Amino acid sequence: MRTNGWQAPFDLLQVVAWVTFPVLFGGFFAFYVPFLPATPAIALGVIYGMNGVLIMVLAGFCTYINPADRNILTEAELSPAQITDDLLYCNVCTKYVDKRSRHCRLCEKCVATFDHHCKWLNNCVGAHNYRYFFVLICSTLVFTLFQLAVGVFLFATSFADPASITSNGAVTYGCKDGTPAPGTNACSNDRYMFPLVAVKILLGLYSAFLVPSTVSILQLVIFHIKLCRNGSTTYDYIVEQRRAKIARARGDSTLADDEGDLCVCPAPRRRTASEGATQQPPRPTVSSAAPASFRSSAVAIDGPFAGSFDRGFGKHVQLYDHSSEETHHSPTSPSQREEFGQQFHAYASPAANPLAASTKRESFFV
Structure with a gap:
């Protein structure tokens, strides 16, 4: 880290x-x-x-x-009573982090209210x-x-x-x-x-x-x-641009605004009132065979901006194709659970995914 x-x-x-x-x-x-x-x-x-x-x-x-997120900076484990709806669990850091924190695969840690990874500073x-x-x-x-x-x-x-x-x-x-x-x-x-x-x-x-x-x-x-x-961040902007792009490709104008459909796979759960105050949400595990690029992600500013912001980040986005990773694995960090607007489905293999031929999962480098 x-x-x-x-x-x-x-x-x-x-x-x-x-x-x-x-x-x-x-x-x-x-x-x-x-x-x-x-x-x-x-x-x-x-x-x-x-x-x-x-x-x-x-x-x-x-x-x-x-x-880094404040929970990453401390070695102490949170008690069940401290785990609230404002926290999400990151399997990469194996820590509960703030819901606005995102995992940067360049720094290998969750960053509090992540905006972007600045390559000019070599820091998030x-x-x-x-x-x-x-x-x-x-x-x-x-x-x-x-x-x-x-x-x-x-x-x-x-x-x-x-x-x-x-x-x-x-x-x-x-x-x-x-x-x-x-x-x-x-x-x-x-x-x-x-x-x-x-x-x-x-x-x-x-x-x-x-x-x-x-x-x-x-x-x-x-x-x-x-x-x-x-009241937004660079990361939020790119996510919204990605969601809008997918919505246009699918002809679904509601996708960009539908938070509930963004992750339909097994994911870390929040505590509910019926589960009791002392019960801790389950911590999903990650297969060691999962590609490193799937286990974490980053948004990195790597150069001066050029062109109109109305056209988005097209000139500054390097797209990394991970379409071969369209599997039943669960997302492992808060940033991947958003998946830039992609939906997760529990398909047995990439070939079984009807969207695999037309939809690619991509990581953003700005």
């Missing part, structure tokens, strides 16, 4: 973030600030620097926090760290938007007033002959240590990278604002 995102193995996107952020952060002070007038350079440098430090702190904190985002994650993506949006705006301004100025760019840069980088012209910051014969053409190329490259990055992060922020407004 992974404790947090600082635990190896590290995700590739996490390493990309470790490399990209210093390049952006250092590039601002190396290739932006020196070409600004003195007073704006100081003010913008301080604002940008504080925002950058905030991002590093938030990212480190979100990565460090263990988002849930109840324990979602607020920090939200502030993090908002701060990152300000970070990229701020740098993009300053970069576009300097890039335009390098064409409209190139003398101001070169003279400001000469204060930091100097001239090739060692001294600027008397009474000015301009280098004689334009012999600058940092020539104007190099400034244009670097600012153009940074801006070309920041434009799609800023748009993607903006979409991500807007998406999570909508989730917060609706």
Whole structure:
């Protein structure tokens, strides 16, 4: 079981973030600030620097926090009296967890109020760290938007007033002959240590990278604002999209809204009044032969969002076909009991399932 995102193995996107952020952060002070007038350079440098430090702190904190369900974090077993209707049993963790917790197969644990598995942080985002994650993506949006705006301004100025760019840069980088012209910051014969053409190329490259990055992060922020407004999660959104897709495929407009039909197989039961307060619900067992992908699942954000959210997550969903696993096995975790809108039937074999030819069970990676 992974404790947090600082635990190896590290995700590739996490390493990309470790490399990209210093390049952006250092590039601002190396290739932006020196070409600004003195007073704006100081003010913008301080604002940008504080925002950058905030991002590093938030990212480190979100990565460090263990988002597991509180019952996973404790070794104590719950007494029968503590098992309420707000709990479900996860056969993978062999623990009772909150009904909004979901099992992440990447972290191998149930995550409290699971939102998604963020590959940039190499950690799940849930109840324990979602607020920090939200502030993090908002701060990152300000970070990229701020740098993009300053970069576009300097890039335009390098064409409209190139003398101001070169003279400001000469204060930091100097001239090739060692001294600027008397009474000015301009280098004689334009012999600058940092020539104007190099400034244009670097600012153009940074801006070309920041434009799609800023748009993607903006979409991500807007998406999570909508989730917060609706009291929902990324996981819930994907489940609803999946249910709607299945409903359209089957021509059943009620499937997406019918919670009762989503799991008709044997599953962990809740206590009823007739069973008595001391009776504990049975704990289903899982066959060791059951595929690992069937025993757990995950929703993992692995890249910036692109495209309209009205079209759903089509461009960001990797579908893993598990149609061969359409068996009589019982779901083993709260996330699998939802099965993204699929119905379970106790067929003796996959071939006996009349839906096997047209319906596939899929795991989502966002």
